[in-house]
Each structure stands twice: as C-alpha cells, then as structure tokens.
Amino acid sequence: MYRLHYFAEPGRAEIARLCFAIGEIPYEDVTYSEEEFAAAKSGLPFGQVPLLELPDGRRLAQSLAIDRFLAGLSGLLPADPWQAAQADMVALHMHDFVNLFTPSFFMPPAESLAAQRELLAGAAHTKLLQLATIVSQP
Numbered sequence: 001m002y003r004l005h006y007f008a009e010p011g012r013a014e015i016a017r018l019c020f021a022i023g024e025i026p027y028e029d030v031t032y033s034e035e036e037f038a039a040a041k042s043g044l045p046f047g048q049v050p051l052l053e054l055p056d057g058r059r060l061a062q063s064l065a066i067d068r069f070l071a072g073l074s075g076l077l078p079a080d081p082w083q084a085a086q087a088d089m090v091a092l093h094m095h096d097f098v099n100l101f102t103p104s105f106f107m108p109p110a111e112s113l114a115a116q117r118e119l120l121a122g123a124a125h126t127k128l129l130q131l132a133t134i135v136s137q138p
C-alpha cells in the first residue's frame with residue numbers, strides 16, 4: 001500500500017491525493033499533528049512533507065516529484081514529451097504561485113490577511129493572468 005505523509009490539510013499534498021483518486025489507487029493518508037511532525041522531522045529525507053512511501057518501502061520527497069510520479073501511475077502523464085513538458089511548465093508555475101503566499105502563512109492573522117490581499121491584487125494576480133494566456137494558446 002502507498003502511504004502519503006502530510007498534514008490534515010490540502011496544501012502540497014492535494015494533487016497527490018487527486019492522482020490517487022483519479023487512478024483509483026488505494027493508499028493510506030498518513031496525517032501529522034504539529035507534535036507528531038516535530039518528532040518525525042529528523043527522519044524525513046529533507047525534514048519536510050509531503051513524503052510518499054512506496055509499497056516496497058522506497059521513499060520519495062518533494063511534491064512536484066511525487067505529483068509527476070503519481071500522475072504517471074494514474075495515466076495522467078502525457079506520453080508525448082512536449083505535452084509532458086507543458087504539463088510540467090504549468091505545475092511549476094502554480095508552484096511559484098503558491099510559494100508567493102508561504103511567508104504569509106507564518107504571520108499573525110491580520111497581517112497575513114493583508115499580505116495575501118496585496119498578493120492577490122499584485123504578483124499573484126499577474127501569475128494567474130500569465131497562466132490564462134499560456135493555456136489559451138494552441
């Protein structure tokens with residue numbers, strides 16, 4: 001059985017969960033509380049989650065590597081290298097989009113809201129417009 005290690009929230013694990021669902025691949029969703037994560041951290045390859053554990057015990061870290069691997073298992077990865085590269089391009093762009101918000105997750109609530117609003121009106125908005133342009137091109 002595959003085991004996906006993360007927190008009980010969508011975050012950087014939700015694409016993996018969607019791949020499992022679409023591919024109808026059974027897996028165990030291993031979720032950590034803050035205390036459990038603190039205890040597990042030093043045993044994780046990069047000290048972070050998500051982490052994917054394969055049925056044979058091999059471990060894969062880094063969400064984009066996990067997503068690409070599971071997309072392949074689920075039949076979602078295009079066989080054509082150009083199309084696969086385009087899927088990677090969009091995935092990496094969305095990763096950049098999410099990373100814009102990361103500092104705001106560690107701010108006090110009011111400050112976090114203000115920072116996120118500013119991003120949505122500025123840099124994050126620009127990234128979405130860029131994505132809309134890219135995906136509307138043939």
Ligand SMILES: N[C@@H](CCC(=O)N[C@@H](CS)C(=O)NCC(=O)O)C(=O)O
Pocket residue numbers: 011012041047048049050061062063064
């Ligand atoms: N580049 C990594 C980033 C992973 C990451 O930032 N994980 C966060 C949760 S979203 C984490 O483990 N934070 C706790 C920590 O770094 O101690 C990926 O895409 O998987």
